[in-house]
Amino acid sequence: METVISLSGLQPVFAVLEVDASVNQKIWEFLLSGGIFMGFIAICSFVAFAVAIHRLISLRWRSVLPPELVGRLERAERIFQQGHAIELFRELDASDSPIGRIGCVAMLPEHGTREEAQDAVEATAREEVVRLQTGLSALEVVITIAPLLGLLGTVSGLVTVFATLGENGDVSDPSIIAAGIAKALNTTIGGLAVAVPTVIVHSFLQKRIEALAARMEILMGHLLSTFHRNGGRALYEHELAEQRREPVAESPFTSLQGPPEQEDEEESLEMGEFPRSSN
Template identity: 40%
Template structure:
């Protein structure tokens, strides 16, 4: 509060940047912790945007190829899809490789092998979500802790004969700033968490549909028919 009073006494109005600087400076040590928490939250959200890109999970081209996998076997155009599976550049490709590797076996055995691999892919999809959960829990608590510590200092001045109620009111306002910042960090993190969770569920459902269809084809096709042109070249 003293920097603001000195600026007003000098007859100058603080600029927006100065007001923001004073806002965070008056929060004290807990503003630093909240700043670190916000950095972790932003980093985790950016990481999830990158890792949950459609091209990394269910590429549209590969999804179309898997959807038409049976017709590709019948026409001998399956080699390109198999090569994509082997490269394993997406979750669908890695799971597709496992499914094709179990071709000719009973449906239950294929499903068991795919489910084992799918669990690791689901864990990979959820990587980084724990950091967002921590930010959602910690940011409001740090804000409240900063407010509580500020109120302790403010109310410790009560009871004296020269109590300045104006300063006490201003002090309470300063103490509440950490709570405001904590909530401001937690709210976007909660929105991001819901968005990413919904995206993961959508990807999981799409993968299940495609892999179930691929498993049925592999069960009926003990031997995948190679590309005829590739056979002629040999």
């Protein structure tokens, strides 16, 4: 008994494959018709795509403003009152995020007054915003030059078309002129097709940076006011003094030793014992 395999059910699949092959062929012909200018536009599209993906990943809220650290900053008042200022400073210093680096500067014990700390925070914040804007200049360049490359390719194509017609001297068939002009306009289409999505991505990233900067400004304002309202540098001095007053397990040889020498209060609170930034 012979088995007959029917391929009628696969006809829609073959039709789709034929359509895809036809579309790919047309896209390839479209790119080749633009010549060298279309190649430059393609390079612009690759640059814009790579930068956009990188910045979209880097500018995630969790990367710039880690939720755990933000929660700690929002509870700064309670943390300082409980005597954990040094612990919070170390958490900020260990965080490889913009908010961590700015917060670490805000709590440096070297700043004697809030005004000094605020000036340092503003300078660091400007530097961090510049870091967040890394890559946006590349997108701006693509937005500017992609349409210009398309226009240049179109003008070059039109010059070639009319030069060819001038040499042949045959302008009786308008379809030849129309086909040449249509081919020359392909680079303009390509340039605009790259520039328009890049404008959208650039605008989105710019708004994201503005939102992140505004949130960081609010958090740093809260941290500065809370830190200096609770004593500022004196918080570290108090915590270091409390750590020295913690009872130590008595040694069996304690009774054989003389009374412990009293350390000078000022020497025990030297700057070398304060928390310092590792950045």
